[in-house]
Amino acid sequence: MLTAQDIPISSTGVIHGEILTRDWVVSMILDLAGYVDSNDLGSMRILEPAAGTGAFISVILDRLIASAKSHGASLTDDQVGSSIRAFDIQEENCRALRKLVVQKLTDAGVTKATASKLSDLWIVHDDFLLTDQSSVAGEFDVVVGNPPYIRMEDIPPAKALQYRDSFRTMTGRADIYVAFFEEGLHALNPDGKLVFICADRWMRNDYGKGLRQFITTGEYALDAVITAHDADVFERQVDAYPAIVVLRKGKQASVSIADTTTEFCERESKKLISAVVHKTHISSHSFDVGVVPHWLSSGTEPWPHGSPSTLKRLARLGELPTIEDTGAKIGIGIATGADAVYVTHPSRPLPDVEEARLLPLSHADDIRNGTWNWTGRFLVNPWDAGGLTDLALFPRTKRYLTGHEAVRGRNVAQRNPKTWWRTIDRVAFRLLDRSLILLQDMSLEVTPVVAPKGFYPHHNLYWIDVQDSGWDPEVLAGILLSDQVRDQVAARCVLMRGKTLRLQAQYLRQIRIPSPTELTKSTTYIFKKAYKTKDRELATATLRPLLPE
Numbered sequence: 001m002l003t004a005q006d007i008p009i010s011s012t013g014v015i016h017g018e019i020l021t022r023d024w025v026v027s028m029i030l031d032l033a034g035y036v037d038s039n040d041l042g043s044m045r046i047l048e049p050a051a052g053t054g055a056f057i058s059v060i061l062d063r064l065i066a067s068a069k070s071h072g073a074s075l076t077d078d079q080v081g082s083s084i085r086a087f088d089i090q091e092e093n094c095r096a097l098r099k100l101v102v103q104k105l106t107d108a109g110v111t112k113a114t115a116s117k118l119s120d121l122w123i124v125h126d127d128f129l130l131t132d133q134s135s136v137a138g139e140f141d142v143v144v145g146n147p148p149y150i151r152m153e154d155i156p157p158a159k160a161l162q163y164r165d166s167f168r169t170m171t172g173r174a175d176i177y178v179a180f181f182e183e184g185l186h187a188l189n190p191d192g193k194l195v196f197i198c199a200d201r202w203m204r205n206d207y208g209k210g211l212r213q214f215i216t217t218g219e220y221a222l223d224a225v226i227t228a229h230d231a232d233v234f235e236r237q238v239d240a241y242p243a244i245v246v247l248r249k250g251k252q253a254s255v256s257i258a259d260t261t262t263e264f265c266e267r268e269s270k271k272l273i274s275a276v277v278h279k280t281h282i283s284s285h286s287f288d289v290g291v292v293p294h295w296l297s298s299g300t301e302p303w304p305h306g307s308p309s310t311l312k313r314l315a316r317l318g319e320l321p322t323i324e325d326t327g328a329k330i331g332i333g334i335a336t337g338a339d340a341v342y343v344t345h346p347s348r349p350l351p352d353v354e355e356a357r358l359l360p361l362s363h364a365d366d367i368r369n370g371t372w373n374w375t376g377r378f379l380v381n382p383w384d385a386g387g388l389t390d391l392a393l394f395p396r397t398k399r400y401l402t403g404h405e406a407v408r409g410r411n412v413a414q415r416n417p418k419t420w421w422r423t424i425d426r427v428a429f430r431l432l433d434r435s436l437i438l439l440q441d442m443s444l445e446v447t448p449v450v451a452p453k454g455f456y457p458h459h460n461l462y463w464i465d466v467q468d469s470g471w472d473p474e475v476l477a478g479i480l481l482s483d484q485v486r487d488q489v490a491a492r493c494v495l496m497r498g499k500t501l502r503l504q505a506q507y508l509r510q511i512r513i514p515s516p517t518e519l520t521k522s523t524t525y526i527f528k529k530a531y532k533t534k535d536r537e538l539a540t541a542t543l544r545p546l547l548p549e
């Protein structure tokens with residue numbers, strides 16, 4: 001199977017991210033956008049920002065021609081000259097698109113001269129992302145397409161810089177399709193709708209943060225997500241994890257969620273579209289559609305994924321507080337910038353530093369099998385409660401840190417030459433006088449371990465501090481063992497191959513649980529017991545009646 005990045009380089013010698021959409025998928029997208037011939041399509045304006053050789057334009061033209069016939073409208077440049085705008089960066093694609101327009105229009109009885117004039121008006125040979133934005137902003141009822149997938153590193157640097165400068169969503173290692181969403185959304189008029197088929201990685205990954213924020217905190221709403229990872233939606237098989245996303249200008253309301261299987265095909269698509277458009281629940285052997293009453297993430301938060309019923313359950317859980325709403329705090333352990341120097345190794349002699357500078361460290365190895373078992377690591381600690389320690393008072397530590405070139409070579413030391421011995425993060429001394437719940441990222445299960453006080457977490461651990469929250473750490477740890485918590489994490493995080501869970505703070509912060517004040521004495525006792533005996537089934541069964549139906 002090809003990956004999205006294996007797409008051939010075009011005759012211009014540049015990667016253009018060409019993956020062509022099947023025509024029945026194009027029809028689905030146009031139906032979802034309301035671009036159907038029962039409407040007077042000549043009076044609507046549609047934009048295709050990356051038209052290729054015309055997978056979308058071909059169906060758009062068929063519908064426009066059929067609509068003009070049934071509405072008695074004429075296909076002249078003064079009537080429909082601004083009804084379609086299609087961009088492509090490749091001249092040869094634009095030539096093919098113009099030819100297609102002329103062919104379809106003349107077949108429909110339009111004169112060659114008018115057809116050719118319309119093809120010139122409709123097809124624009126330009127970089128959609130660098131075109132004069134005022135010519136598209138707020139102009140379109142419908143934006144549809146399959147934007148190109150091109151990684152930033154495959155774009156000439158000067159151009160990549162231009163894209164980054166022009167689009168606030170192009171953060172981190174954002175793929176170019178992210179900017180197509182932003183510019184496509186800008187192009188919508190106040191009632192406009194955008195429907196793209198595109199890789200869905202941006203919904204959950206780091207580079208999608210800017211786009212998620214742009215959509216959920218801007219003036220846009222998500223209407224539907226149709227996941228099509230296994231369906232045969234493109235002309236070639238590509239490993240692109242596609243989804244059809246329906247966005248519109250306006251206030252967020254309920255969202256249709258659909259998942260499809262390998263058997264999803266043209267015949268099945270009509271039933272799915274009807275369920276999505278009418279916001280109803282249907283399932284068949286090839287798809288499952290459900291509705292969630294509101295969207296489940298805001299700002300930069302990763303969007304959840306899963307079957308419609310999983311997402312409906314998540315929506316209901318929205319009534320419950322997050323872990324931090326209950327007063328607990330979530331964080332990550334200390335990053336040093338040079339663990340080989342700052343973190344001692346259990347099987348090697350301790351470094352020659354003052355004993356006061358050795359801070360017991362909790363490490364992933366200490367919780368590996370689900371119970372606390374300290375392997376004996378220390379942090380060579382450059383911090384005191386008041387700030388960075390004065391190395392003049394600790395000559396052995398000074399000698400030790402000075403003796404390792406790696407310490408001054410770290411970015412944090414280069415940026416702060418006067419305080420070169422600092423670690424990237426500070427030690428938050430308050431974390432030392434309490435038990436912390438520790439979790440390891442990239443695990444197959446959520447396996448919380450309560451560590452005794454006095455151990456400072458290393459950066460490969462995430463911690464939950466329950467101080468002043470009313471939680472007994474072992475009770476909260478018992479709840480975290482449950483399947484319901486695992487399902488919430490799985491729905492939010494990007495599952496790596498082999499179904500590994502990401503348990504980073506951003507995902508942990510979205511877990512919804514009952515508040516400690518809602519628990520009876522006996523459920524408190526049972527969760528504690530579930531934690532102590534590592535009994536996931538007990539935790540799951542005890543949590544079930546405490547969650548909304």
Ligand SMILES: C[S@@+](CC[C@H](N)C(=O)[O-])C[C@H]1O[C@@H](n2cnc3c(N)ncnc32)[C@H](O)[C@@H]1O
Pocket residue numbers: 016017018019020021049050051052053054055056087088089090093126127128129145146147148149
């Ligand atoms: C994934 S293909 C989609 C083609 C067609 N819409 C379809 O679905 O079959 C992406 C198209 O975007 C074009 N393209 C790439 N970068 C572009 C840009 N910056 N502006 C406009 N078009 C671009 C490519 O030439 C390619 O034809």
